[in-house]
Amino acid sequence: MIRVENIYKSFDGNEVLKGISHDFFPGKTNLVIGRSGSGKTVLLKILVGLMAPTSGRVWYDKIDFSTLDKKEIREIRMQVGMLFQGSALFDSLTVEQNIRFPLDMFTNWTTREKLDRVNYCLERVNLAGVNSKFPSATSGWMQKRVGIARAIVLKPKYLFCDEPNSGLDPKTALLIDELIQDITYENQITTIVNTHDMNSVMEVGDNVMLLSGGEIAWTGNKEEVIASDNAVLQDFIFASPFLKRLRVDALEQQKNSRESK
Amino acid sequence: MSFNLFYHFGRYVSMMGQALTRPEKFSMYWKETIRQMEAIGVGSVIIVVLISIFIGAVSALQFCYQLDGQLIPMYYVGYIVRDLAIIESAPTITCLVLAGKVGSNIAAEIGGMRQKEHIDAMEIMGVNTAAYLITPKVVAAIVVIPMLVTIGAFVGIIGGYLASVPAGYLTDMEYMRGLRAYFEPYNVFIMYVKSITFAFLITSISSYFGYYVTGGSIELGKASTNAVVIGNIFVLAGDYFIALLLT
Ligand SMILES: Nc1ncnc2c1ncn2[C@@H]1O[C@H](COP(=O)(O)OP(=O)(O)O)[C@@H](O)[C@H]1O
Ligand SMILES: [Mg+2]
Numbered sequence: 056m057i058r059v060e061n062i063y064k065s066f067d068g069n070e071v072l073k074g075i076s077h078d079f080f081p082g083k084t085n086l087v088i089g090r091s092g093s094g095k096t097v098l099l100k101i102l103v104g105l106m107a108p109t110s111g112r113v114w115y116d117k118i119d120f121s122t123l124d125k126k127e128i129r130e131i132r133m134q135v136g137m138l139f140q141g142s143a144l145f146d147s148l149t150v151e152q153n154i155r156f157p158l159d160m161f162t163n164w165t166t167r168e169k170l171d172r173v174n175y176c177l178e179r180v181n182l183a184g185v186n187s188k189f190p191s192a193t194s195g196w197m198q199k200r201v202g203i204a205r206a207i208v209l210k211p212k213y214l215f216c217d218e219p220n221s222g223l224d225p226k227t228a229l230l231i232d233e234l235i236q237d238i239t240y241e242n243q244i245t246t247i248v249n250t251h252d253m254n255s256v257m258e259v260g261d262n263v264m265l266l267s268g269g270e271i272a273w274t275g276n277k278e279e280v281i282a283s284d285n286a287v288l289q290d291f292i293f294a295s296p297f298l299k300r301l302r303v304d305a306l307e308q309q310k311n312s313r314e315s316k
Numbered sequence: 317m318s319f320n321l322f323y324h325f326g327r328y329v330s331m332m333g334q335a336l337t338r339p340e341k342f343s344m345y346w347k348e349t350i351r352q353m354e355a356i357g358v359g360s361v362i363i364v365v366l367i368s369i370f371i372g373a374v375s376a377l378q379f380c381y382q383l384d385g386q387l388i389p390m391y392y393v394g395y396i397v398r399d400l401a402i403i404e405s406a407p408t409i410t411c412l413v414l415a416g417k418v419g420s421n422i423a424a425e426i427g428g429m430r431q432k433e434h435i436d437a438m439e440i441m442g443v444n445t446a447a448y449l450i451t452p453k454v455v456a457a458i459v460v461i462p463m464l465v466t467i468g469a470f471v472g473i474i475g476g477y478l479a480s481v482p483a484g485y486l487t488d489m490e491y492m493r494g495l496r497a498y499f500e501p502y503n504v505f506i507m508y509v510k511s512i513t514f515a516f517l518i519t520s521i522s523s524y525f526g527y528y529v530t531g532g533s534i535e536l537g538k539a540s541t542n543a544v545v546i547g548n549i550f551v552l553a554g555d556y557f558i559a560l561l562l563t
Contacts (some may be wrong), residue, residue, distance in 0.1 A: 137440040160341050
């Protein structure tokens with residue numbers, strides 16, 4: 056479990072996060088949602104220690120992240136995988152070398168063992184056989200999956216994904232969401248996903264936290280989204296008039312079916 | 317924004333403190349060091365040879381012109397070209413050129429990795445990025461740049477010969493005699509002290525500017541320029557202090 060306690064963050068007087076407290080659970084896709092610029096990436100960077108909060112604490116299970124020195128942080132990070140918004144694949148290395156990089160750096164496995172693990176991870180993201188391609192020669196959707204494969208190669212306990220499906224069409228985006236969710240369930244990982252995609256929320260939102268104006272505007276799960284009358288949430292999820300009409304219809308249906316029972 | 321010297325110096329020292337620690341995995345660092353040696357060494361031979369040959373030639377011609385009709389014997393041309401190459405032109409001018417070529421390259425490479433979040437990605441894996449990205453470059457340069465400087469010194473002396481002897485200012489024998497006259501092995505020691513110091517300065521300074529780059533392509537360009545300008549200033553300042561301390 057990852058817990059944040061009263062996180063504040065400001066940049067030169069611009070207060071981006073104003074007292075965020077929340078729990079992220081293992082074996083669940085924990086979503087952080089909010090409009091662009093609402094501070095999702097900043098929160099994620101604070102969670103993984105790429106940025107220091109102005110005040111507040113981050114707990115990895117029983118460990119208070121803020122008390123660790125650089126070396127201890129690196130040890131925790133062996134259990135952390137992260138998928139970056141732009142995938143952040145090393146472009147001078149092939150797909151295989153990218154995924155193998157953490158193994159090369161941190162394990163004493165044989166070449167055979169490393170290759171087996173790389174191939175397992177590639178298969179897991181449905182990319183068997185692209186080992187020798189360079190990232191620049193693959194599509195964005197492939198790069199995301201290579202990024203996921205690299206993030207899970209050391210069997211992390213914690214997985215962070217920053218907008219994993221931005222720039223993808225809705226159908227492909229859903230496949231990525233489901234892939235992340237399956238991997239999370241299989242390995243009981245504490246997964247935290249940033250997204251501004253309402254489809255993700257409705258499909259994989261086990262534990263959703265809505266950021267707005269630097270504060271938590273709503274928390275709940277995907278089942279609770281439609282019925283909630285939280286104005287900020289409704290405005291975020293059902294952003295267009297078209298979607299607002301769909302929601303009204305859905306509520307109507309729910310009510311009718313309840314009455315007919 | 318003003319250039320805050322103490323801020324940069326403090327951050328540079330802390331970065332180098334992180335860089336010079338025990339590697340996570342020796343074999344990965346070794347592989348990277350070899351790759352850097354190739355990049356710095358092989359990629360710079362031609363430019364070093366070209367520059368050294370011209371500097372040797374120009375200094376020989378200059379001295380021929382100045383010594384002509386004086387009481388000083390002409391074989392002094394060989395002697396002066398040799399010592400000038402060893403003490404000053406080979407280490408300093410070679411390193412000024414390398415501060416441009418290698419320095420801008422390193423700043424752009426590391427800065428690009430910072431901007432594309434490659435450094436963050438490595439950090440998240442648990443890699444000590446300051447060490448993995450900087451140490452191999454520094455080590456490679458400290459090995460390879462003295463070799464380039466050695467080549468530069470030899471080629472400079474050849475350049476001096478080619479410019480003066482065929483033109484008839486002095487004979488083969490005189491040039492050779494000059495090369496053998498008053499030889500001080502200590503000067504060679506100074507040459508290597510300079511090259512190693514400059515190699516360290518060039519690579520660590522340019523790494524610094526790349527490592528802390530922010531923003532986009534304009535900032536990357538600025539970082540690259542800063543790496544070269546500041547690198548050059550430190551090479552010249554280092555040259556002065558080594559001369560002060562060792563001669
Ligand atoms: N390094 C930084 N320096 C200054 N301001 C920043 C920095 N990073 C983010 N911000 C600001 O924080 C706010 C939230 O950004 P971000 O977390 O990237 O939003 P998003 O929810 O789209 O991921 C933005 O207003 C942005 O300008
Ligand atoms: Mg973001």
